[in-house]
Amino acid sequence: DAGVIQSPRHEVTEMGQEVTLRCKPISGHDYLFWYRQTMMRGLELLIYFNNNVPIDDSGMPEDRFSAKMPNASFSTLKIQPSEPRDSAVYFCASRPSGVTEAFFGQGTRLTVV
Amino acid sequence: KQEVTQIPAALSVPEGENLVLNCSFTDSAIYNLQWFRQDPGKGLTSLLLIQSSQREQTSGRLNASLDKSSGRSTLYIAASQPGDSATYLCAAKLTGANNLFFGTGTRLTVIP
Numbered sequence: 001d002a003g004v005i006q007s008p009r010h011e012v013t014e015m016g017q018e019v020t021l022r023c024k025p026i027s028g029h030d031y032l033f034w035y036r037q038t039m040m041r042g043l044e045l046l047i048y049f050n051n052n053v054p055i056d057d058s059g060m061p062e063d064r065f066s067a068k069m070p071n072a073s074f075s076t077l078k079i080q081p082s083e084p085r086d087s088a089v090y091f092c093a094s095r096p097s098g099v100t101e102a103f104f105g106q107g108t109r110l111t112v113v
Numbered sequence: 114k115q116e117v118t119q120i121p122a123a124l125s126v127p128e129g130e131n132l133v134l135n136c137s138f139t140d141s142a143i144y145n146l147q148w149f150r151q152d153p154g155k156g157l158t159s160l161l162l163i164q165s166s167q168r169e170q171t172s173g174r175l176n177a178s179l180d181k182s183s184g185r186s187t188l189y190i191a192a193s194q195p196g197d198s199a200t201y202l203c204a205a206k207l208t209g210a211n212n213l214f215f216g217t218g219t220r221l222t223v224i225p
Contacts, residue, residue: 004156033212043202043215056212091156100145100206102213104157 004105006092012111018080021108024073025094033093033102034067034077043091049075082112115140117205119216126193127224134188134219136203146186147213148177149202157202161188165208193223 005024013019025032033048047057052069060067064083069075079086089109093102116139126132136146145164149157161170161177163186169178176189186203200220204213 031211035215042217043204043213045212045214048212050211093157101147101159101162103159104149106156109154 004092004094004103006090006105006108008108009106010109010111012113013082015083015112016081017112018078019082019086019110019112021077021090021092021110023075023077023092023105025075025092026103027073029094029096029103030072031095031097031102032069032075034075035091035093037089037091037107038087046077046090079110082110084112087111115143115205115207115214117203117214117216119201119203119219121219122217123220123222125222125224128193128195130193130223131189131191132193132221134190134201134203134221136186136188136216138184138186138205138214140205140207141181141184142208143181144206144208144210146177146179147204147206148175148186148188149204151200151202151218153199160201190221193221195223195225197221198223 007022030051034046035043037043046059047067049069067077089107091104091107093104095102118137147162148160151157163170163179174191179186200218202218204215
């Protein structure tokens, strides 16, 4: 398996633009997590899904952020409109039920100018 | 909410030294604690996972310990090598929760 795949690896956008980050979890993993990493706050959970259903979105900072998982092999994290303070590395992770070890993607480095 | 702290934030050691990285957590109701390695511009690689019922786990030159009562975990790296240079993160999973609470990491530099 290729592991958790995220795209794009890098994204630079202007303030006010819509940004969509993508994640393909490992096949057979029914938990999917979105994390954000910043220098100030480290890694923070934004939202996680189980069997494509959002379970906990309490970490989503504002209504500008939304996440979807239309099927077991794809998830998106959208920011609209983007702001400079959204600049961070966004990680996607997945794991199967009954296993506590999560597998992380390479991350998407977002820069909003 | 679980608070996870890692001290120091950065550490430089000469090659060959043994070293210890520290991780503290506030909620002792953890299910497990995991140590990760992160290289610049890369994702997270899981190194060791300690269940709450365990005291330590070993993998090669790495040894991780867990003391729930004191809210601490340590990652011991023996005979450090320049290739060990990276940021090391610990993450706690609480009983009944599905997500991980991460520390801010320790950036390790091993000087040749």
